[in-house]
Amino acid sequence: MELRAIDQVLAVAEHGSLSAAAAALGLSQPALTKAIRRLEDECSAQLFERSVRGVRPTAAGEAFLRHARGMRASLNAASLELDALRRGRAGLVRIGAGPSWQGTLLPEAIAAFRADRPGVRIRVVGGMDAALKALLRAGELDVVLAAVGEASPDAAPDLVQTALLSDRYRVVASVAHPLRARPSLAIADLLDFPWILPAPGPYMVERLRAVFRAEGLAAPEPVIETDVQALRTALMRSGPYLSFQAEGQLAALAMPDIRPLDVARASWRRDTGIVTRRGVEPTPAAAAMVGIIEALARSRAVPGPRHRVIRPLAPA
Numbered sequence: 001m002e003l004r005a006i007d008q009v010l011a012v013a014e015h016g017s018l019s020a021a022a023a024a025l026g027l028s029q030p031a032l033t034k035a036i037r038r039l040e041d042e043c044s045a046q047l048f049e050r051s052v053r054g055v056r057p058t059a060a061g062e063a064f065l066r067h068a069r070g071m072r073a074s075l076n077a078a079s080l081e082l083d084a085l086r087r088g089r090a091g092l093v094r095i096g097a098g099p100s101w102q103g104t105l106l107p108e109a110i111a112a113f114r115a116d117r118p119g120v121r122i123r124v125v126g127g128m129d130a131a132l133k134a135l136l137r138a139g140e141l142d143v144v145l146a147a148v149g150e151a152s153p154d155a156a157p158d159l160v161q162t163a164l165l166s167d168r169y170r171v172v173a174s175v176a177h178p179l180r181a182r183p184s185l186a187i188a189d190l191l192d193f194p195w196i197l198p199a200p201g202p203y204m205v206e207r208l209r210a211v212f213r214a215e216g217l218a219a220p221e222p223v224i225e226t227d228v229q230a231l232r233t234a235l236m237r238s239g240p241y242l243s244f245q246a247e248g249q250l251a252a253l254a255m256p257d258i259r260p261l262d263v264a265r266a267s268w269r270r271d272t273g274i275v276t277r278r279g280v281e282p283t284p285a286a287a288a289m290v291g292i293i294e295a296l297a298r299s300r301a302v303p304g305p306r307h308r309v310i311r312p313l314a315p316a
Contacts, residue, residue, distance in 0.1 A: 003075070005039045006068045008032060009047065013065055017054040088284030092121045095289070096132035096144035099229065100167055100272060103252035105300070106145065109293045120285045128202045128227060133159065136277060142286040144275040145293070147203065157278065164273035164297035167248045169204055170260035174236050177261075185263045187215045196232050196243045197222040207268045208244045215265070233258060246270075273297075 011021040012032070022032040040047050047061035057065055085091045093113075097106050102124075110122060125135065129146035136144045137158065148161035171190060179185060179193065191212075197205055197220075209219035224241070226232060235241050236258055250258065274290060276282065282290065 005035065006071060008035050009039065009061075009064065009068055010072060012036060012048060012055060013057055013061070016056065086284060088120070088288045089117055090119045091283060091285050092123060093283070093285050093289050094123045094125070094141045094143075096125045096127065096135055096141045096146070098129050098132065098144075098146040098272070099126070099227070100246040100249040100252075101145040102126055102249075104248055105165075105293065105296050109289065109296055112292050112296070113289050117285060117288065122289075128198060130202065133275060136275060139277075142276075142282060143290055146272065146275055147270050148273045148275060149271045160276050160278050162274045162276075162294075163271040164294060165248075165300065166269060166271055167246045169207070169244055169246050169268040169270065171242055171263055171266050172236070172245045172250060172258055172260050173240075173242050175257050175259055177240055177242075179261060185261060187212060187263060187266050188217055190242060190261075190263065190266065191217065191220055193240050193242050194223040195220045196224045196226065196235060196241045198227040199225045202227075204244060204268070204270075207270075211266055211268065229253070 008021070008025060011025050012018060015021040015024060018032055018036075019029050022029045025032065027035075036048065043060070043064065045060035045064075046058050047064055048055040049058055095106070106124070110124075113120070113122070125132065125141060129144075132141065132144045132146055135141045148163050173179060173193075177193075179189060182189065197208070212219040220242075224232075224235065232241075232243060233253075233255060236243065242261075247260065250260070274293060276290075
């Protein structure tokens with residue numbers, strides 16, 4: 001059964017006349033009459049009774065019309081939804097956000113996006129950069145906000161990385177930490193206290209190790225491994241723990257009792273930005289979200305690159 005047959009039956013029932021229905025459909029009356037008879041043969045039932053006053057549905061016709069109206073309503077709803085998807089006004093945007101994005105620019109981007117596209121759902125997945133990029137490659141995320149460029153050693157031809165902002169990782173501790181009583185600090189002093197770091201794997205941990213190796217020192221081994229921010233913060237408030245954290249993230253968390261230590265050369269500046277899959281066209285809604293994030297990043301007075309595409313090195 002073709003969709004136009006449903007529209008023809010609905011038109012005949014609405015107008016109560018084959019001639020009027022034919023005119024509304026842009027058909028000749030004989031053509032519409034033939035189409036209705038063909039549908040009746042297909043259904044093995046008479047759908048309309050003809051009289052000098054026009055046509056009216058039979059009992060079988062009434063039953064058919066109930067289903068036809070439901071089908072047409074569903075098809076209309078589907079058409080509206082598809083149109084909304086094409087215009088980025090419906091659907092789902094899936095975002096992976098590293099820790100430094102979760103409390104800074106991303107909430108503002110979501111608010112702006114929701115104000116313009118309230119019909120689009122947003123799913124945000126948190127985690128470390130490598131895990132988020134794996135989900136992106138698997139097609140489970142549309143965009144990832146994470147470290148890019150030199151700060152992202154897993155750059156590959158299948159990813160497009162666009163640098164937007166620059167941030168700096170520093171050694172952090174509570175404001176009551178014993179090291180703050182010393183008049184000056186060296187990197188070697190940081191080995192006298194316990195560390196809290198993520199489990200091995202994140203590039204920021206490797207960069208911290210490189211800082212110590214550059215000074216001819218053994219890298220600190222964490223006594224506690226976790227990427228749970230609330231736990232790390234609680235432990236640092238109650239003990240002499242050290243950690244390595246982005247300044248932007250620390251500011252966004254509004255924790256005045258956890259601050260960077262002033263240690264020369266014990267820091268790492270990195271670029272962060274948007275990561276997408278090369279050759280995969282984003283949905284209109286995802287493209288709109290990327291545009292909002294890029295615009296907000298350009299408006300921030302943060303030193304660093306602006307909308308710079310990071311291109312992976314060609315294989316040797």
